[in-house]
Amino acid sequence: MDNQNMTDIIEAYLKKVLKQKEQVEIKRSEIAQIFDCVPSQINYVINTRFTIQKGYLVESKRGGGGYIRIIKVQVLDDLDMLNTMIDIIGETITEKDARSVVQKLYDEDIITKREAKLMLVAMDKSLYTGDRRIDDRVRSNLLRTMLANLKYEEPNKRKADN
Structure with missing residues (x-):
C-alpha cells in the first residue's frame, strides 16, 4: 500500500475513534500492527495530522507501559x-x-x-x-x-x- 494512502487510512481510523470519545489512548506498536506498518508511520500521522493547530493535544509517555493520548480540544466560544x-x-x-x-x-x-x-x-x-x-x-x-x-x-x- 502506498504511504500517503496508509497515512490517510490511519488518520481516518483515529478520527473515527475520536468521534466516539473526546480522547483516545493508543500504543504505537499496537496501531502499527493493526495497519501492518512501521511504528514511525504512526508517529508521522500523529505529528502531522493531530496538531494543536488542527484542534488536538497530544501527550505521550515512553517506556514499557507507554502510550500516546490524543485529545480533541473543546473550545467554548x-x-x-x-x-x-x-x-x-x-x-x-x-x-x-x-x-x-x-x-x-x-x-x-x-x-x-x-x-x-x-x-x-x-x-x-x-x-x-x-x-x-x-x-x-x-x-x-x-x-x-x-x-x-x-x-x-x-x-x-x-x-x-x-
Missing part, C-alpha cells in the same frame, strides 16, 4: 478559539502551520470563506523575503493581528454577511 489560536501562533509560525490555523477557524465557522481566502493569501510564502526566520515572524505578527481584530468584530454581523 469564538472568542475563546481566537484567543487560543493567538496563543498557539506565538512569535513565529510557518506557512504550513498558518494554513492549518486558518483552516481550523474556517472549519469551526469562526471565519467566513472570504476571510479565510484573504488570510491564506497573506500567509503565502511568495509574498515574503525568503529568509525563513524573518518570514515566520512577520507571518505570525500579521496572523495574530488579523485574529485580534476579529475578536472585536460584531459576531452576528459577520455571520449575516456569509
Whole structure:
C-alpha cells in the first residue's frame, strides 16, 4: 500500500475513534500492527495530522507501559478559539502551520470563506523575503493581528454577511 494512502487510512481510523470519545489512548506498536506498518508511520500521522493547530493535544509517555493520548480540544466560544489560536501562533509560525490555523477557524465557522481566502493569501510564502526566520515572524505578527481584530468584530454581523 502506498504511504500517503496508509497515512490517510490511519488518520481516518483515529478520527473515527475520536468521534466516539473526546480522547483516545493508543500504543504505537499496537496501531502499527493493526495497519501492518512501521511504528514511525504512526508517529508521522500523529505529528502531522493531530496538531494543536488542527484542534488536538497530544501527550505521550515512553517506556514499557507507554502510550500516546490524543485529545480533541473543546473550545467554548469564538472568542475563546481566537484567543487560543493567538496563543498557539506565538512569535513565529510557518506557512504550513498558518494554513492549518486558518483552516481550523474556517472549519469551526469562526471565519467566513472570504476571510479565510484573504488570510491564506497573506500567509503565502511568495509574498515574503525568503529568509525563513524573518518570514515566520512577520507571518505570525500579521496572523495574530488579523485574529485580534476579529475578536472585536460584531459576531452576528459577520455571520449575516456569509
